[in-house]
Amino acid sequence: MKCESCNKKLATVHLTExxxxxxxxxxxxxxxxxxxxxxFPKAPSPSDILTSLINQVSPEIREMSKATCPVCGLSYLExxxxxxxxxxxxxxxxxxxxxxxxxxxxxxxxxxxxVPANAGAxxxxxxxxxxxxxxxxxxxxxxxxxKAAELRDKIYELSGNVEDGD
Numbered sequence: 510m511k512c513e514s515c516n517k518k519l520a521t522v523h524l525t526e527x528x529x530x531x532x533x534x535x536x537x538x539x540x541x542x543x544x545x546x547x548x549f550p551k552a553p554s555p556s557d558i559l560t561s562l563i564n565q566v567s568p569e570i571r572e573m574s575k576a577t578c579p580v581c582g583l584s585y586l587e588x589x590x591x592x593x594x595x596x597x598x599x600x601x602x603x604x605x606x607x608x609x610x611x612x613x614x615x616x617x618x619x620x621x622x623x624v625p626a627n628a629g630a631x632x633x634x635x636x637x638x639x640x641x642x643x644x645x646x647x648x649x650x651x652x653x654x655x656k657a658a659e660l661r662d663k664i665y666e667l668s669g670n671v672e673d674g675d
Contacts, residue, residue: 514545518541521538522536522537576606578595579598583596641660
C-alpha cells in the first residue's frame with residue numbers, strides 16, 4: 510500500500526480518525542506521517558499530568574507529602590501507598606493527613622462507642638457534650654430552631670464544670 514500523501518513510498522504509518530462516529534483510515538509513509546502528526550495537539554506526558562494534579566492539591570496536602578516520621582523514617586507518601594503506619598509517633602506526625610481519612614472512613618474523628626466503666630464520669634460527660642454540640646449544629650443547619658434550643662439547654666446543664674478539649 511502506497512502513501513496517501515506522496516504516492517511514492519510504502520505506507521508504514523496507519524492512522525484511524527473517528528469524526529462524528531465515522532471511522533476513516535489513513536495510510537502514510539514515515540516522512541509524510543511526521544507532517545500530518547504535527548497538526549495534532551500534543552498529548553500531555555504522565556509527568557505533566559502528575560505535576561498539574563499536585564499543583565491543584567491544597568497546600569496542606571503538599572506539605573504532608575514531604576512529612577517524615579523522625580522515629581521510624583516512614584514518609585507520608587509511603588503510608589498512603591502501603592496503608593499502614595510504622596510507629597505510634599506517626600499518628601502525631603501525620604495528624605493533619607490522618608484526620609480527614611479517619612473522618613471519611615468512620616464518619617467522625619471522635620470515638621462515639623462505649624466507654625469502659627472505670628474511665629470516669631467526666632469522659633462520659635465530655636463525649637455526651639461533643640455529641641450534643643454536633644446535633645445542635647445539625648439542627649441549626651436544618652433550621653430546626655426548637656430542637657436547637659432544647660439541645661442548647663441540655664448542653665448548658667451538662668457543661669457546668671466540664672471543659673471541652675477540642
